[in-house]
Amino acid sequence: MAASTMCTAWVSCITRKHCHGVFGIIRSPLFRGACYSTALSVPTNKDVMTRGNRSTMVRRPKREPAAPRTDKMTVDQDWSSVYPTAASFKPSTVPLPIRMGYPVKRGVPPEKKGNLELIKIPNFLHLTPAAIKRQCAALSVFCTKWPETLDSEAKCEQHFPIQVKMTDFVFAGPSVRNPKARVSTLTVKVSSLNLDDHGRKKLIKLAGERHNKETDTLTFTADRCPLRRQNYDYAMYLLTVLYHESSKHEPWEKEKTEADMEEYLWESSTSERNALETLLRMKGSEEGFAPTREELLSSRPMQEYRNSVTNLKNVGENESTLLQYKESVKNLLNL
Amino acid sequence: MHQLQSHLQLRLTRKTEHKEGCERRALSWCETGYRGFQTSAACLKNRAARVRVGKGDRPVMYEEAHPPHFIAHRKGWLSQHTSNLDGEGGAAERTVEDVFVRKFIFGTFHGCLANEVVIKRRGNVLVVCAVFLQRLPPQKFYFLLGYSETLLSHFYKCPVKLEVQTLEGRVPYKYL
Numbered sequence: 001m002a003a004s005t006m007c008t009a010w011v012s013c014i015t016r017k018h019c020h021g022v023f024g025i026i027r028s029p030l031f032r033g034a035c036y037s038t039a040l041s042v043p044t045n046k047d048v049m050t051r052g053n054r055s056t057m058v059r060r061p062k063r064e065p066a067a068p069r070t071d072k073m074t075v076d077q078d079w080s081s082v083y084p085t086a087a088s089f090k091p092s093t094v095p096l097p098i099r100m101g102y103p104v105k106r107g108v109p110p111e112k113k114g115n116l117e118l119i120k121i122p123n124f125l126h127l128t129p130a131a132i133k134r135q136c137a138a139l140s141v142f143c144t145k146w147p148e149t150l151d152s153e154a155k156c157e158q159h160f161p162i163q164v165k166m167t168d169f170v171f172a173g174p175s176v177r178n179p180k181a182r183v184s185t186l187t188v189k190v191s192s193l194n195l196d197d198h199g200r201k202k203l204i205k206l207a208g209e210r211h212n213k214e215t216d217t218l219t220f221t222a223d224r225c226p227l228r229r230q231n232y233d234y235a236m237y238l239l240t241v242l243y244h245e246s247s248k249h250e251p252w253e254k255e256k257t258e259a260d261m262e263e264y265l266w267e268s269s270t271s272e273r274n275a276l277e278t279l280l281r282m283k284g285s286e287e288g289f290a291p292t293r294e295e296l297l298s299s300r301p302m303q304e305y306r307n308s309v310t311n312l313k314n315v316g317e318n319e320s321t322l323l324q325y326k327e328s329v330k331n332l333l334n335l
Numbered sequence: 336m337h338q339l340q341s342h343l344q345l346r347l348t349r350k351t352e353h354k355e356g357c358e359r360r361a362l363s364w365c366e367t368g369y370r371g372f373q374t375s376a377a378c379l380k381n382r383a384a385r386v387r388v389g390k391g392d393r394p395v396m397y398e399e400a401h402p403p404h405f406i407a408h409r410k411g412w413l414s415q416h417t418s419n420l421d422g423e424g425g426a427a428e429r430t431v432e433d434v435f436v437r438k439f440i441f442g443t444f445h446g447c448l449a450n451e452v453v454i455k456r457r458g459n460v461l462v463v464c465a466v467f468l469q470r471l472p473p474q475k476f477y478f479l480l481g482y483s484e485t486l487l488s489h490f491y492k493c494p495v496k497l498e499v500q501t502l503e504g505r506v507p508y509k510y511l
Contacts, residue, residue: 065469065503086457088464088498101397102409104509114506116398116450119464120411172416172456173425174493 068092080134083126089118094125161192162239166228184231186220186239193243201262202253203246218242264313266306275305275332282333304328386511394507398451416456429456432491440465443483447471449505461487461495469501476501 073082073095082093091112099109100117112118150156165185169178190211195203203218204211210219220238222231258269266272279296296302308328311321329335385402386395401410414433418426437452444467453464463483467476480497487495 088453088455088462090498090500092500101508102401102405110397110506110508114449114466114500114502116396116453116466117411119453119466119500120413120415122415122455170458171423172418172458173429174459174461174491176459 070095079128080126080131086122086126089121089123089125091115091118157189157192161188163187164232164235166232182226182228182231183221183223184228184235186222186232186235188218188239190216190218195243195246198249199246203242204262206242206246264310266310271309272306275302279332301328301331305332388511391510393511394505395509395511396450396505397508400508400511413451414454432461436461436463436487439487440483443479444471449502459493461491461493462498463487463495464498466500466502468505469503 069092089112091114094112096112098112098118100112100115101110103109110117150159163186165187167181167183169181171178190200190203193203207218211217212219218239220235222235222238225231225234276293276296279302280293283296305328308321308325312325315321381402383403384399386393386399398410406412414429416429417423418429433454436454440452440463441448444465447467447470449466449468455462455464471479476499480499484495484497
């Protein structure tokens with residue numbers, strides 16, 4: 001019917017106009033296939049290839065792929081500009097005739113073009129010695145010289161007794177933050193702290209496990225705070241508090257008993273008492289003068305005996321200490 | 336329309352016939368009591384990631400020509416990250432990310448992938464290395480590259496870089 005044919009004509013008009021990219025106005029729809037447009041564009045090569053026009057298949061001239069960059073490279077070029085940062089292997093950029101892979105029977109390893117094995121491995125093409133030298137030169141502007149007076153380990157220890165250890169973690173993942181990086185460790189030698197004998201003993205008692213007897217170092221590991229700075233501050237605070245507390249003298253410290261003593265003191269022990277009593281009885285039974293306690297204590301055999309007993313208790317039982325004890329007893333009792 | 340309906344009806348009738356036939360035959364089937372057991376020797380072949388030898392007309396890449404026992408001997412690893420080291424975590428998450436990225440690239444550049452995708456992680460940067468065939472015009476390629484990079488970066492909340500090479504055609508390692 002007329003209406004339907006006109007419909008189809010109108011539809012085809014519209015589509016053709018869309019092809020040309022121009023919208024026209026239909027002046028008289030009553031006429032079959034009549035469509036007027038205000039402006040008509042000449043169909044270009046590009047338009048011919050767009051949809052709706054399959055009768056004339058004109059191929060766009062295919063662009064030839066350009067020659068690889070390796071052809072234009074000079075021998076004395078700046079390699080850092082070719083590989084400035086870490087990048088995967090690009091065969092058209094690396095002018096080396098590299099082959100990689102297991103060869104087929106009676107063949108050679110596959111060439112570098114399209115070689116996945118060369119892409120898989122990490123390369124250090126961005127870290128040539130010249131590139132490293134250049135980077136170091138750029139970084140050295142921000143460095144300061146090491147002070148000449150700090151030339152030995154002992155001097156470093158003397159001027160900087162507190163050592164702080166902090167760890168940074170490098171790993172692969174979407175986030176750069178690692179919760180293990182917040183740990184902060186503080187080490188200090190007890191001998192470098194300004195403490196008297198009582199303070200030192202009290203500090204060691206308070207520190208407990210954090211004190212290492214062999215090396216005489218205090219170690220504070222702080223990881224209870226979420227940030228590294230906070231953990232460092234907390235460790236410094238712990239050290240300060242410990243130092244001040246061990247310098248104080250509490251009234252209840254006077255009640256220190258022999259069981260609380262860290263090391264053996266011969267001065268008021270049962271060993272001293274027994275030795276004195278034995279000697280007094282021995283000397284008293286003989287004729288002549290009865291020596292006083294002070295004389296006995298200050299006599300050489302007594303001092304030797306004192307040393308040997310202190311050694312035995314503090315150092316432990318080994319051949320030399322037992323021998324020393326034997327000699328001192330023999331001298332004391334005149335055997 | 337009518338043809339379609341009639342076709343469907345025919346299919347239905349055929350199905351019912353088959354069912355009836357089955358039922359009719361089912362009784363005899365149960366009666367005979369069919370049971371089977373393995374009479375030949377079991378052949379437990381490894382079939383993982385292996386291309387079986389054929390007529391010699393099938394071109395095969397280096398990656399698929401070598402079965403998995405050649406990894407670390409003749410093949411490298413397609414994905415590199417630190418999660419499998421001692422004391423490091425997140426291995427499962429990295430693996431899932433890898434699988435997703437491979438499927439994404441395969442689908443976005445459909446028909447253009449010459450070989451497997453290599454995924455490297457440098458710090459928090461995800462580097463996807465791919466070798467494509469020159470099947471698409473360069474403008475489309477560039478658009479798809481930018482699209483993939485942006486989408487993956489937003490998805491994984493880390494910088495994603497695509498390092499791409501193009502080839503004229505696949506380079507076969509051998510013919511199986």
